[in-house]
Structures are given as structure tokens and as C-alpha cells.
Amino acid sequence: MKAEIHPNYPEIAVTCSCGNKFETRSTYGKALAIDVCNECHPFYTGKQKTLDTGGRVQKFADRFATFGVGKKA
């Protein structure tokens, strides 16, 4: 390798929000926290998941619970 032209490419620890941890290399150079990884992403798990942040899905369901009720055909 040629000296002085290559960036620092150390091993870093990556932690996912699902609890999965793995090691990789990156020029980022420090530990990384990610939201989704291959252990929990629906593409890899084959399972659909609803990300209900702060009860927003429930809020929507509550607001439109009566939508169309009492409407005459």
C-alpha cells in the first residue's frame, strides 16, 4: 500500500435498536448505533411489522373509528 494516501479504516462495533450487535470496518472510526439491521428488517425476516411510534397508529384508528358510520347509501 502506498503511504499517506489511505484513510483510517478501523474496526467498529455496530449496535442495532433491536439489540443485535456486530463488528465491521468503517472510516467513521467510532461505534455506530443503527435503527434497522439484517436481523430485524422485514425484508430479511419476512414478517411485516408496524412501527407504532408514540401511539400514532392508535391515534389514527381512534380518530377515524366512526368514519362512514351512519352514512346513508
Ligand SMILES: [Zn+2]
Ligand atoms: Zn436490528
